[in-house]
Amino acid sequence: MREIVLINITGEDRPGLTAAITGVLARGGVNILDIGQAVIHNTLSFGILVEIPHSAKASSVLKDLLFTGYELDQQVRFTPVSEADYQQWVGGQGKPxxxxxxxxxxxxxxxxxxxxxxxxxxxxxxxxxxxxxxxxxxxxxxxxxxxxxxxxxxxxxxxxxxxxxxxxxxxxxxxxxxxxxxDTIFRRNRRLAVFDMDSTLIEAEVIDELAKAAGVGEQVAEITERAMRGELDFRASFKERLALLKGLSEEVLADIGAGLRMTEGAEFLFAELKRLGYKTAILSGGFTYFARQLQDKLGIDYVFANELEIVDGKVTGVAVEPIVDAQRKADLLRQLTEQEGLRLEQTIAVGDGANDLPMLAIAGLGVAFRAKPLVKQSAKQAISTLGLDGILYLLGYRDREGRD
CATH class of the missing domain: 3.30.70.260 (ACT domain)
Known part of the structure; x- marks a missing residue:
């Protein structure tokens, strides 16, 4: 007659403890049905579910365990488990x-x-x-x-x-x-991460900064805010805002670019993604001029953004097709996924505006980052508390796994 017993061991953690406990079980010919161990602040919690083949051996094995636990200054507790309860536990495997x-x-x-x-x-x-x-x-x-x-x-x-x-x-x-x-096989097996730029990778909406320099800051900022909330069509609002920049001097771009601040955690996130073998991309309704600067700083593989047309040193205010709008972002994500030989489940998409929602919806992990309420409610996941490097936690990343 076999016996099934749950063994719980608690006490100060020390080297060799697991070997000593399992050594006692090995001498008794015990089968291990389940095992788990955790250490919190140097205190061990160790659980083993065992099958002792012959009930005659059970008392001897358990007595030896108590003695070993005493020698190691550990508390040992035994809980009998019926075969019916064990079978019910086995039947629970495979649940989502x-x-x-x-x-x-x-x-x-x-x-x-x-x-x-x-x-x-x-x-x-x-x-x-x-x-x-x-x-x-x-x-x-x-x-x-x-x-x-x-x-x-x-x-x-x-x-x-x-x-x-x-x-x-x-x-x-x-x-x-x-x-x-x-919790699927893809959660720790993502390989492509794509990002919006303005108010995601950088702490500004570049078009608003350009508008301030052109003297139309408040007017453009109001349109930008409504577009990001999803109240205006992005494509139409982009053309309207761009037209207001007509005549802006090209010299202003370098000054604005130099003053842009990267979002908290961006540099660490991209360094870790690169170390882990990810491909990265900017898919932005902003401008290529500024996206290229970020590409150089962060080592980003791909950039897709809008061209800021300049003639004779002045911004023309005319939109250059194709405009990177919501649908194009989603299309580009699919294109890059196919190009890299991946599945959409292996992708991450991060953005803050309504024009990011289509790409967030199709990505394996879609993250609304410090987003407007509508976007936060609609996206699969949202991060507003931590920096961009908080995304690593959603992949199961532990800080101790990071680079020194």
């Missing part, structure tokens, strides 16, 4: 799995409580909880903090849209970001 990622400047108990309550409410079981972010000193200023907790959950929510809506509501209330993704 999802990843819930919490991104925040500082992790709090309230954030974890709200996330875990929502997952339970929608019938999802939490299997694992991991910290992806690095260890933060206690005196780290909030604006420089970076925290990420990843939940691996099992099950399928009855209403995924309602679940996402609740996560979005809590995210806004607590000033955090909460991502919900299927």
């Amino acid at each position: 799995r999802h990843i819930v990622t919490l991104l925040t400047r500082k992790v709090t108990a309230e954030q974890l409580q709200r996330v875990s309550s929502i997952t339970a409410q929608y019938g999802l079981n939490i299997d694992h909880i991991d910290r992806l972010s690095g260890r933060m000193p206690l005196d780290t200023p909030d604006e420089r903090g970076k925290g990420c907790i990843e939940f691996s959950v099992r099950g399928e929510p009855a209403d995924p849209a309602a679940l996402r809506a609740e996560f979005l509501s809590v995210a806004q209330e607590l000033n955090v970001d909460i991502a919900f993704q299927q």
